[in-house]
Amino acid sequence: MTKLTYIAHDGTQFDVEAENGSTVMENAIRNAVPGIEAECGGACACATCHVYVDEAWTAEVGEPEAMEEDMLDFAYEVRPNSRLSCQIKVRDALDGLVVRVPERQG
Amino acid sequence: MTDTIKTDALIVGAGPVGLFAVFELGLFDMKCHLIDILDRPGGQCAELYPEKPIYDIPGWPLITAQGLVDKLLEQIHPFRPDFTFNRMVSSLEKLEDGSFRITTDEGEIFEAKVVVIAAGGGSFQPKRPPIPGIEAYEGKSVFYSVRRMEEFRGHDLVIVGGGDSALDWTLNLQPIAKSVTLVHRRPEFRAAPDSVNKMYAMQEMKELEFLVGQVSGLAGADGQLSSATIKGGPDGDVEVPCTRMLPFFGLTMKLGPIAEWGLNLHENLIPVDTQKFQTSVPGIFAVGDINWYPGKLKLILSGFHEVALMAQAAKRIVSPGERIVFQYTTSSTSLQKKLGVHD
Numbered sequence: 001m002t003k004l005t006y007i008a009h010d011g012t013q014f015d016v017e018a019e020n021g022s023t024v025m026e027n028a029i030r031n032a033v034p035g036i037e038a039e040c041g042g043a044c045a046c047a048t049c050h051v052y053v054d055e056a057w058t059a060e061v062g063e064p065e066a067m068e069e070d071m072l073d074f075a076y077e078v079r080p081n082s083r084l085s086c087q088i089k090v091r092d093a094l095d096g097l098v099v100r101v102p103e104r105q106g
Numbered sequence: 107m108t109d110t111i112k113t114d115a116l117i118v119g120a121g122p123v124g125l126f127a128v129f130e131l132g133l134f135d136m137k138c139h140l141i142d143i144l145d146r147p148g149g150q151c152a153e154l155y156p157e158k159p160i161y162d163i164p165g166w167p168l169i170t171a172q173g174l175v176d177k178l179l180e181q182i183h184p185f186r187p188d189f190t191f192n193r194m195v196s197s198l199e200k201l202e203d204g205s206f207r208i209t210t211d212e213g214e215i216f217e218a219k220v221v222v223i224a225a226g227g228g229s230f231q232p233k234r235p236p237i238p239g240i241e242a243y244e245g246k247s248v249f250y251s252v253r254r255m256e257e258f259r260g261h262d263l264v265i266v267g268g269g270d271s272a273l274d275w276t277l278n279l280q281p282i283a284k285s286v287t288l289v290h291r292r293p294e295f296r297a298a299p300d301s302v303n304k305m306y307a308m309q310e311m312k313e314l315e316f317l318v319g320q321v322s323g324l325a326g327a328d329g330q331l332s333s334a335t336i337k338g339g340p341d342g343d344v345e346v347p348c349t350r351m352l353p354f355f356g357l358t359m360k361l362g363p364i365a366e367w368g369l370n371l372h373e374n375l376i377p378v379d380t381q382k383f384q385t386s387v388p389g390i391f392a393v394g395d396i397n398w399y400p401g402k403l404k405l406i407l408s409g410f411h412e413v414a415l416m417a418q419a420a421k422r423i424v425s426p427g428e429r430i431v432f433q434y435t436t437s438s439t440s441l442q443k444k445l446g447v448h449d
Contacts, residue, residue, distance in 0.1 A: 039227060069292070073290075
């Protein structure tokens with residue numbers, strides 16, 4: 001199991017154990033992290049699972065692919081460390097990953 | 107004054123569940139009219155992820171979302187449903203004879219014996235970009251779609267976004283606007299390459315301006331814009347003249363005017379019973395993702411089940427006193443006749 005930390009917009013911290021191969025979005029929904037909507041259910045089609053990857057983790061998490069970058073155009077307050085959490089797959093190297101939830105999704 | 111359109115069942119939403127409702131209602135001889143805010147049938151399946159595979163439709167190990175919509179349209183074809191697209195239902199009123207009068211945002215009037223809300227996550231509406239104070243200008247100098255091009259003639263126009271809508275309107279409005287500034291957060295676009303090339307060529311000719319960045323502030327008075335501030339570009343904050351703005355930030359889903367129909371709501375969902383899938387108002391049903399009941403799952407297949415049961419209850423309202431005979435399409439000659447099956 002890989003440890004993930006979500007920090008909700010109000011500062012509440014959610015530490016969860018995630019299975020490798022699942023997505024950061026799925027684990028947020030499973031653990032009722034507020035502010036992740038995932039309207040489209042993980043199809044990279046809605047930009048409502050937007051998160052900010054903690055600066056210490058941006059290199060390891062990596063850059064969005066073209067399709068995700070396109071979808072990020074629709075997200076609220078996009079920053080250089082913005083990602084759609086449905087496109088981040090949990091793996092060993094992400095143990096300890098911290099992501100922050102934006103003020104709102106779209 | 108437009109003529110009132112009469113139908114047995116008015117279906118709000120032409121997604122997969124709304125489409126299949128036509129089939130189940132049709133088997134009981136009920137005529138259906140569907141209204142959708144999109145310009146084509148399919149709802150989320152067509153608008154958000156037409157090419158995505160769906161794996162949990164019984165009998166289809168894999169079908170794309172658009173593939174499912176196409177198959178549903180084929181399946182309901184014998185019932186000749188009527189469609190009204192690009193419209194949002196706005197008001198609903200119960201008439202003395204128990205039927206309903208429904209009005210759209212463009213003023214069309216429908217009268218139906220039953221109303222079936224199959225509106226999924228709600229109606230697709232343009233997303234509001236994160237620009238402080240933008241609400242004050244909406245409908246006056248900020249628009250989310252172009253209904254009349256003349257509205258933009260002679261204006262300093264700022265278009266925000268990087269998709270086909272943004273690019274197309276940049277090219278189409280450039281000849282009549284006083285100036286056009288296209289703003290997008292990165293130099294790559296999601297639009298047809300031809301439009302992008304045309305835009306860059308026009309920028310080269312100084313016929314329009316393209317700025318990389320995000321709109322961070324607006325200035326104006328009484329709903330009339332005068333300028334916009336763009337941040338994030340290589341030159342820092344830039345102020346551009348702006349008397350009309352068109353932001354294209356995609357669509358989001360909102361319950362919309364249905365919330366004002368006097369139905370009981372539960373966190374923006376419509377509670378129903380699990381026998382008839384009827385709302386708190388008799389004659390108004392809710393099926394698919396928009397309804398709620400204990401154990402509800404937002405699955406297309408659950409919606410299909412819901413419309414089958416709903417149709418039985420709807421039939422009792424549309425044809426009171428008529429005996430309802432439960433039949434199978436595999437063996438009933440009368441159902442097969444309705445489906446246009448030839449032996």
